[in-house]
Amino acid sequence: MARTEIRITTLLLAGTAAIAVPAAAQDSAPRDSDDIIVTAQRQEQRLQDVPVSVTAFGADQLRDNSVETVQDIAIRTPGLAISAVDPVNTNFSMRGIGSAPGISQNAGGDPSVVVFVDGVYAGRGGTPDLDALDLERVEVLRGPQGTLFGKNAIGGLVQFVSRKPTDEESFHFEGTYGNYDRIGVTARGNMALTDTIYFSAGLSHKQRDGFEYNETTGHRVNDLNLTTGRAALRFVPNDTLDIILRADISHQDQKGNPRHNNCDSSFQDGIHCVGINPDPRVVNAYIDGEIKRTIQTYSGEVNIDLPFGTLTSLTALRKVKFNFVTPFFSNPINPPAQIESTSFGEENNSQFSQELRLAFDAWDGRLKGQTGVYFLKENNDRVEGQIQDFPTPEGSGTGIYPQSVNARSFAIFGQVDVEIVPSLTATVGARMTWERKSGRFAGYKADDGPGLPPPLGSLDGYDVTGKKSWKAFTPRFALNWKATDDVLLYASVARGYKSGGFQGLSGTAAGASTPYDPEFAWGYEIGAKTDWLDRRLRLNVAAFRTDYSDLQISQLVPLCCVVVSNAAKARIKGIEVEAVVRPVDGLQIDGSYSWLDTKFIEYAIPGTDYTGNQLPRSPRNKFNIGGQFERPIGDLTAKLRVDYSWVDDAYFEASNIPQQLWPAHENVDARLSLSNPDDGWELSLWGKNLTNELTPTYVTWFSAYRQLLTPYAPPRTYGATVAFSF
Template sequence: MLVPAIAAPAFGQEAAEIDAEVTYETVVVTAQRREQSLQDVPVAVSAFTAEQLKNSSIETIQDLALRTPGLTVGAVDPIQNNFSLRGIGTAAGISQNAGGDGSVVVFVDGVYAGRGGTPDLDVLDLERVEVLRGPQGTLFGKNAIGGLIQFVSRKPSDTPSFFAEGTVGNFSRYNVTLRGNVPLSDKVFLSGGLAHKQRDGFEFNETTGNDVNDQDVTTARLAARFLPSENLDIVLRADGTWQDQAGNPRDNNCDATFNGGVHCVGVNPDPRIVNAYIDGQIFRQINSLSGELNWTTDFGTLTSLTALREVKYKFRTPFFSNPINPPTQIESTDFGREEATQFSQELRFAFEAMNDRLQGQVGLYYLDEDIDRLQGQIQDFPVPAQQGTAIYPQSVNAKSFAVFGQFDYAVTDTLTATVGARMTWEEKEGRFAGMKVSGPGLPPPLGSLDGYDVLASESWDALTPRFALNWQASDTVMLYASAAKGYKSGGFQGLSGTAAGASTPYDPEFAWGYELGAKTEWLNRRLTLNAALFKTDYEDLQISQLVPLCCVVVSNAAKAEIQGFEVEFVGRLTDNLRLDGSYSWLDTEFVEYRIPGTDYTGNELPRSPSGKYNIGAQYEAPIGDFRLLARVDYSWVDDAFFEASNVAAQLWPEHDNLDARLAVTLPDDRWQVSLWGKNLTDELVPTYVTYFGPFRQTLVPYSPPRTYGLSLSYTM
């Protein structure tokens, strides 16, 4: 399911007759690893063009989620996002350790981005962002059990261009973005970009007197394209991200319903004021190199994609502090560092045969990851026996190899059958340790940690097929039905209280997704309306459960059923006024989930709101020699739970969001001034909730408050 963009008629053009067909911009996507028109793809996919991203002030993955049906994004901190797509997601306890993977994956220009978070949208010079919903186990494979997000940048071209933008806003925000493209010859082109973002923190640490949850990030990108012959296209890319800023200490939510006693004495009730004994830190550095080669032959096109990605990451998060009321001081801190290196190689061959009735592609994929992570916990309670520090070093090597293929056969001129499969072999081996470096650290986890250092390894394999039929009922109506299997790799529990827990792997999880969809255009193409009805059978769920005062325990403890409905639309009411939006309904249930002493059968899956919608209105018109664009986006998300336990203390409350943008382009079509605002209703929205039942503690980080600013850009 998808929403195409509509190209606005040139200003000065006479108004079209009401019965005239509207001209559409053809949005090309690679949801099936080959270029296709958006409306021709029998896959549930939302696509956002560069123009849409700019007009809607989409800067982060959270902004994208507000406008994408079925997608929600939680965040343990500003870097570590937790995606959920159609009810399938990954708990923080799994995605944060070296032996675990996510259920919704990110690709940047075709390269799997396994660690390090999502990229900065500004510097990429994006052509579009695609969100594919449902299992994508055949063409994309590893860990795309819930779906995936693709960032696709523009390739260097023979057209010179330059873009510069400066932004100022509240919280002392300033951004600078520079991008350019230059042809060095008729066969060599170069493009690059540089961006810096900086602002003060959204929260204030009352203990240290400093702002926290600030931003200081710089990104850079360089790409070169070579066309040695008319049949050979080579693109080399390099990019880097450098981020070093204060942490985001947790707010100790002292609502009387969930908290009380000594833990809340003296804590400031303002959720934007924290009482942490330190500010914390977030540091991230990402460097990546990739080379893409496309060689067109008489038999088809051979694509080679080689990539190297290195990530360094450090964090220090005071997740519970009450240091302003001695002698009842209580402090708990999570800290760690990680270095990850990833090498990947993919070969694909796409071809057509039988007078173009058969379109197919086959391929090989190899991934090698080395992850070294050290995570620790500091516990400083008012009683000396309850003070201590523990560390958990982890070192993991993960290898994955796959063979895949997919074939589309035109049974008739209007009916196409698709069949595909991927066979994956994976192996993970690692060294896991846990030790106290000071103590005794009672109660657990420090008190129960006797110290261990173990080696462990495991291998898995999976076959993930896909079957589909799509019927082109008319020029403007396409119906499809599909069944696809997704697979998420098994792993190891990095933060374990025992040697047995650290050395025991958890198994992969699997999901079969069934979908009926329609992609349609109406009213002489003035209205695009797409819908999908889906059901997912989800097995061997990897569940992470926080055991209070102990640890996070991961197990394959559950089965679930998911069903839902999604609709997206875009329409032009007049030549100047456009409306677009989406709605999703989701019903999730654990049909089997029992752990010792607890039965969660019948509960909802985490981060799975039953209802979610957004609507945007955009008006664009000339005012004399100037051009005006005004846009408003409103979204609403139903309540959900952050954890499978479904306790009220971990409720993600229903919330809405209002964004607006007003842009004026000067007569030369080069300068543009934009006034924008985000979260204009100043909604207070948790991004994650940690609940310690025995002490009735609810610890929460929050999404940004109301922000606004002014941007000035120049395009050449």
């Protein structure tokens, strides 16, 4: 089997190069109209010149694809999967690697796939919807990024890059109305205050009714109420100095998303199935719950052009406040055996970061590189609790788990590209990271009855502290050959690192005070980026293998807690293909495919051996295809865009049991627009999940009660948007 896979990979790469090298010239086709400039290597490069697996979405593509959330990005990106336990806390998985909720949503854990907004690490709290940001582009980097980005980007990263203020005066307004009484308004503008000072600002608000109905309270839940404001001030006094000050704030306040109790024919004997409405968009929670989130980011970026390079300083302060109340056991209020479980919590996170880096260029461009230092200080205070309500007061109680964690990270890094001979370049880079985490962790019961069952019944009160330091060396080696102007072949080896941490919700004092260790990965990749037929066809291929050690795994222990341990080694391999073809003017067909093979090489916990199982959230096959047709109608321009995606089966947890299955699912989006470029207006009709696919975003299985709790992705949505720009 291994030889077959290697042979297939070799043929794909060889075939790509063979097709691309003799590309025929067609002067009628524009060569650079679709080029996207990215900063995947912390320098501006054409997407096709970057020897890294990158998927990029420009501003026009984000609009034409009706991209609003990171889930929309995942649908269109090979190797990327996103699940969610609630509407604002998403869990990324890149090429099979990602943090489960038990790790990324406690005070002492970190994500495996990280997000950067204008270069600022967004470690906690997520991001607001993408359409609320004034984005220039989104970049998705796959595989370990341990050299230039470093901080926990062991699986990959997502970069959001906003537009910079310029000296051009502009204003944009758009309004949206859709089903579920969705209303959205966005306004943003840019202007020159003086010859050297430019200013841009924007405000966005969106709201809608809930996707689910709570029969008990009579309210719609899982609604939306989000407001975002942004401002940027840019000072360019001369050709060598560029200063940008940015500030943004977003506030979200909405009802929660109570879990639907799956009581189909497989679980009719479940203790909570009496009186349950089988409609998955109907819940029976005794309360609606709530979700509140406020994100603030303030940053200052200074770029100074020096005789030997460009010096960049990026200073940032980010604050996140998050409150939630989630009813789990959504059974009717008065069944014979009523059991309710409610999770609640509040988190206050603040982080300060400082990065200083120097980009240099020597030997007439034959030597290029970057070097720098990075510092991150993070304070995270979180209180999480659980309420258990049983039929009798003696069996009811509340458990509360306060957590306070201080984290520090310091790193030095560098990477150089050396042109060995014309068109052949070698890359060598490395990062040295030192980290420390310390915290106080407590767990105690409040108002508990003498008959309180597990998990709270077995909770012994504790109040402990813990601290641990780690260090990591993460090198990168790569070789790329520019075979022709339109063919880039590359190979790379890179090491990734993810910080250790502490249990956020432990049932014992020992579990709370004992840290788990970092995880490491070696990633191996070969790839080809090619354009041919005078860039009417673009075909990019990558084949990779990743070896993980000390993999951090969270596993739900029934009637206890979520346990995080370094219990696993894993092997991942796969192939990714991305293509764009423009057969005639006005028509574009694009898509991607990924094949992923993941396996635990070693994973055993007391009483259970998961060796050989598939990694969580790792669909074996995934593809998407989109078509876009544009044509003039008099003075107007009409554009139709349709996207289809399909994702294979996967599992939400390492156990790979049927109850934790993430079933195969599809998605169809479409957008039809009519615009007048001269007058700067556009009217669009759009629809998302047009087949109304019912897709779980997470599954919680309590085997003792035969309780299967499931939140779902949005149903079919549609609406109209009118936009004006001048």
